[in-house]
Amino acid sequence: MSSVLVTGGAGMIGSNMVKKLLVNGYSVKVVDNLWRGKKEYLKDDRDQYVIDMDKDFYLRDLSIPGNCDDLTREVDYVIHFADIVGGIGYVFNNQGSLFRQNLLINTNTISSARKNKSLKGFIYIGTACSFPENKQNQYAATELVESDLYPAMPESAYGWSKLMGQYETKLMEKETGIPSVSVMLHNVYGSPADYGVERSQVIPSLVRKAIRYPEEDFIIWGSGNQSRAFIHVSDVTDGILLSLEKGLGKDEIQLGPSYATTIREVAELVVKISGKNIPIKFDTSKPEGDKARCANYTKAKDILGWQPKITLEEGVTELYNWVSEMINQTDKSLLKC
Numbered sequence: 001m002s003s004v005l006v007t008g009g010a011g012m013i014g015s016n017m018v019k020k021l022l023v024n025g026y027s028v029k030v031v032d033n034l035w036r037g038k039k040e041y042l043k044d045d046r047d048q049y050v051i052d053m054d055k056d057f058y059l060r061d062l063s064i065p066g067n068c069d070d071l072t073r074e075v076d077y078v079i080h081f082a083d084i085v086g087g088i089g090y091v092f093n094n095q096g097s098l099f100r101q102n103l104l105i106n107t108n109t110i111s112s113a114r115k116n117k118s119l120k121g122f123i124y125i126g127t128a129c130s131f132p133e134n135k136q137n138q139y140a141a142t143e144l145v146e147s148d149l150y151p152a153m154p155e156s157a158y159g160w161s162k163l164m165g166q167y168e169t170k171l172m173e174k175e176t177g178i179p180s181v182s183v184m185l186h187n188v189y190g191s192p193a194d195y196g197v198e199r200s201q202v203i204p205s206l207v208r209k210a211i212r213y214p215e216e217d218f219i220i221w222g223s224g225n226q227s228r229a230f231i232h233v234s235d236v237t238d239g240i241l242l243s244l245e246k247g248l249g250k251d252e253i254q255l256g257p258s259y260a261t262t263i264r265e266v267a268e269l270v271v272k273i274s275g276k277n278i279p280i281k282f283d284t285s286k287p288e289g290d291k292a293r294c295a296n297y298t299k300a301k302d303i304l305g306w307q308p309k310i311t312l313e314e315g316v317t318e319l320y321n322w323v324s325e326m327i328n329q330t331d332k333s334l335l336k337c
Contacts, residue, residue: 002120003027003075004244007062007109008082010037012193013125013185013233017079018042019050020237031058031071032082036199041192063104068112072119077244079123080109080165085158086199088221088289095157102158106165110172119178121248123240124169126184128229128256128293129159139225141260141292146184146252146299155290166252179248183240186256186295190233190315191322203230203316206267207323210274218271219281222288224264229256229294232310242304250303256295257308263288269313273320 004021008014009030014037021028028051030042042057044050051057060067062082072078084101085091091098106124113122131144133155154160166182173180187201195204209218239255247253264280271278300306 001025001027002077003029004077004079005029005031005071005075007031007068007078007080008037010034010039010041011081012041012190013188013236014081015041015192016190016233017081017237017240019044020241022050024241029056029058029071029075031060031062031068033061034059035084036086036194038192062108063101065108065111068109069115072112072116076120077122078109078113078119079125079240079244080106081125082109083162087201087205088287090199091156091158092287099157099161102161103164106161107168110165110168113178114172114176117176121244122169122172122178122180123243123248124166124180124182125240126166126182126252127159127162128184128186128254128295129156129290130154130163130166130184131159131293133290136290136293139227139291141227141229141294143258143294143296144254145296146254149252170251173249181243181247181250182252183243183247184252184254185236186229186231186254186293188231188233188236189319191319193319193323195323195326202228202263203266203270204319204323206270207316207320208327210270210276210278211320211324211327213274213276213278217281218267218278219283220263220267221283221286222263223284224267224280224282225262226288226290227260227262227292227294229258229260230266230312230315231256231308232315235308235310239300239304239306242306246304250299253300253303254295254297255300255306256297258294258297260292260294261312266312266316269316270320273313273317
């Protein structure tokens with residue numbers, strides 16, 4: 001049985017990845033500092049942990065050098081999700097600290113991987129935010145291809161920090177021979193998710209606002225004309241699993257649909273799912289980030305045999321139901337106090 005270390009494995013994508021790996025016969029270890037992840041994300045439908053939390057879960061800060069050395073020695077593969085990220089407000093209000101922390105997390109994890117000479121593969125989880133700003137500055141989205149990455153000019157410190165980790169992964173592969181691939185994700189959504197006010201990303205944020213309305217206004221940051229290639233977490237973990245099996249040594253592979261959906265359209269979909277009569281408001285004083293992007297996923301299709309399956313309406317409905325359940329549970333807990 002092959003073994004995998006998942007960094008950031010208690011996060012939204014990481015926890016889903018852990019469960020998919022286990023179903024497919026891998027043994028899994030998780031390291032997470034729980035800055036954004038939660039231990040309960042690693043539970044199944046029966047409220048049981050899917051891994052042995054005493055033996056296979058490690059609460060560690062990967063920005064500290066050497067904190068991953070022993071863990072990479074014990075596994076065949078590493079899938080590196082761990083990073084500092086949040087919604088657009090958090091990203092642009094914390095660029096310096098976010099950039100520095102991600103550089104440390106990435107370089108320390110990659111350094112630890114280098115020390116395991118028998119490591120069979122390393123997957124770095126990158127982001128479409130690393131593509132140049134000038135490829136995303138028109139509201140009419142063009143399909144990005146992996147070769148668009150350079151010359152580099154990401155819009156945000158987050159995009160730069162993730163690109164630096166991607167570059168260091170290539171250096172490690174070249175110098176050690178450890179087969180690697182950088183899987184670049186477009187805008188991932190799904191459950192479990194951080195739907196809080198400070199760090200939630202756009203879809204869980206809009207879902208929370210719709211559920212709480214009219215106690216909370218349904219406000220969109222920016223014009224609503226900005227668009228993204230939204231991809232459900234289940235499709236993403238399918239792609240990463242295929243990358244583990246077929247993608248190592250293939251440089252960068254992006255996962256995302258070939259079309260972009262405007263934030264206005266997402267908001268209208270959330271309102272429709274809510275069944276409420278909710279007026280949509282726009283705050284154009286707030287940043288909206290890159291204007292548009294979507295993926296030419298030809299490489300993922302040709303190498304991995306991957307393509308997205310979950311429709312946006314299916315995925316957002318699932319997330320809406322999950323967030324609604326979480327908020328109801330919280331409200332019931334408060335009533336008991």
